[in-house]
Amino acid sequence: MSVSSFYPPQRTLMGPGPSDVHPKVLQALSRPVIGHLDPLFIGMMDEVRELLQYAFQTKNECTMAVSAPGSAGMEACFVNLVEPGDKVVVCINGVFGSRMAENVVRSGGQLVRVEDDWGQPVSPDKLEDALKAHPDAKMVAFVHAETSTGVLSDAQTLCSLAKQYDCLSIVDAVTSLGGVPLYVDDWGIDAIYSGTQKCLSCVPGISPVSFSDAAVAKIKSRKTPVQSWFLDQTLVMNYWSGNQKRSYHHTAPVNALYALHEALVQLQDEGLENAWQRHARQHQALRSGLEKLGISFIVDEGCRLPQLNAVAIPEGVDDAAVRSRLLNQYNLEIGAGLGAFAGKVWRIGLMGYAARDENTALCLRALEETLQ
């Protein structure tokens, strides 16, 4: 065996993530490693927290980056908040809602499922019915932007229902953060997790999370230890918190945090509202181009995600052949359908640094040529 160095091609990433990474983020990624307890690194972590507070629009002290991908951020929320026997209402309208449900079960919680069809947003009415039927429910969980279907749900209404029925809310913002309006404090979100590889224009591998004071109080009053040592927020907080002596928990992924820091600096410099508008603008351009090609959206206009466009694969078109030609001829990646949508749907991402005129133009032209 003799393996050589790996040189990836330059792709244009317009799938469901990872999406195109800002060149400055790639530069930051390869800066020299310093120790995870180096005072300069600790200072940088404080800035990451501040920048995440801005991105999440929150003042939550307990805001940080989990040292693993979004799936681990999801698990961090559930294993910390759910104690054995806790009843949790999970709204499911795609793959990631189902994954939340799986997390409730594995955390020992009692699962109440509220289901909507794939391609539909979470129904506040159904959630309210479930909350009426289960007055002992302690938490409500849902996905803000379903990556499997391209649907945006009304997080503000769902969280206010949760509050009304004395429940904490757990929100999946993996695909929404940085791409569409999201106000953690104003909407009363109690626990939220995201990923770096979507609208933050960063490499995959890290999961920003934030917990409200009420969520932290629930974690601190647990009667049983958190089942995961790695994700135990009562331990991790001692490393991330600026209020006390840092204590070693695990070795932070130093360079990945350089990258996240730079991605968040770029977001700050652009401004959140401008980033949201850029995603909306590119979505409109893509949409009008796709419609000219006779390609239609599978999601109603009112709840379409600008950053993840789920469209029907035209009748008679070979899904795999088209995606493969886009990849091999144009170095362009678009996403396949997931689960029930496999073979029926393409998911075209316009996330973060991928939401630019040149990407939209390339995608439309390459699709046109390929479908001819």
Added chain:
Amino acid sequence: MSVSSFYPPQRTLMGPGPSDVHPKVLQALSRPVIGHLDPLFIGMMDEVRELLQYAFQTKNECTMAVSAPGSAGMEACFVNLVEPGDKVVVCINGVFGSRMAENVVRSGGQLVRVEDDWGQPVSPDKLEDALKAHPDAKMVAFVHAETSTGVLSDAQTLCSLAKQYDCLSIVDAVTSLGGVPLYVDDWGIDAIYSGTQKCLSCVPGISPVSFSDAAVAKIKSRKTPVQSWFLDQTLVMNYWSGNQKRSYHHTAPVNALYALHEALVQLQDEGLENAWQRHARQHQALRSGLEKLGISFIVDEGCRLPQLNAVAIPEGVDDAAVRSRLLNQYNLEIGAGLGAFAGKVWRIGLMGYAARDENTALCLRALEETLQ
């Protein structure tokens, strides 16, 4: 608030990790992102698995990289192998043995502790006594190279005892992999985890793991689901395994895996035995220099780790002041003592790319000037 880009200084990292990273690894880290299901990426993952098999000296099919730091690799071994009620003997001679014990408890296992003093290797006699006293034990866990104390334990003897008493073995090789001889198959290790930021000369954030056929059989015959969805090897294997259609589990940390691939290519090109010898050689040079400075090792010669030199802080020397001067004046990081050794011990790492003549020379000269 306005945060600027972060530019870390160029440090020489001679603590307990992260250690110096090979420049080619940093270059690989910032190559263009491609999709985690891109055929070219899948091909690279296959190479990572092959290269890890070489590094671990194993033919285990179930060899892969956990998408999170070594602590998560540890947790992956315990949550997958330990079912509620399983009795696990954990040998503890430092911080990381204690962390293993914590993992057994959180996985619902019955913990049997075998303790040795900090600075001592794990005693095979004590382990055998415990195995005789607990004939129903199902697993034995220990740390090959204790990062908190700089001690090497005799993994071959400990694993053969485990086998003799019908137990699976779980081995922490975070600091040993690439730095000292380690033969997973020959020694009969059933589950092993490591980290990228020690002797592999790679950035922190990923954890190589490997499971024997017997370990995989135990995982597949579980009566209860693995409590962690993120670390559930029965799911992760479907993404890493080359024998079937890849199924999406979580988004792989693409760039971190580029870096690991390159680090393993470097190890392959140097040759494992040569890497072990390089660590041994630098250790001898550091040792003779330290002895001239009147600094003595706290670990007996027969079980010292070449890659992590735990030495007594000389009488009357201000621990924090010395480390701070080394860091600020020489850009040199050495490690503080952990737990019971805080304030009493320095840990000088010679790990991976840090095990070079120039590092040893800098460290000895800077210590000499600082202690004058």
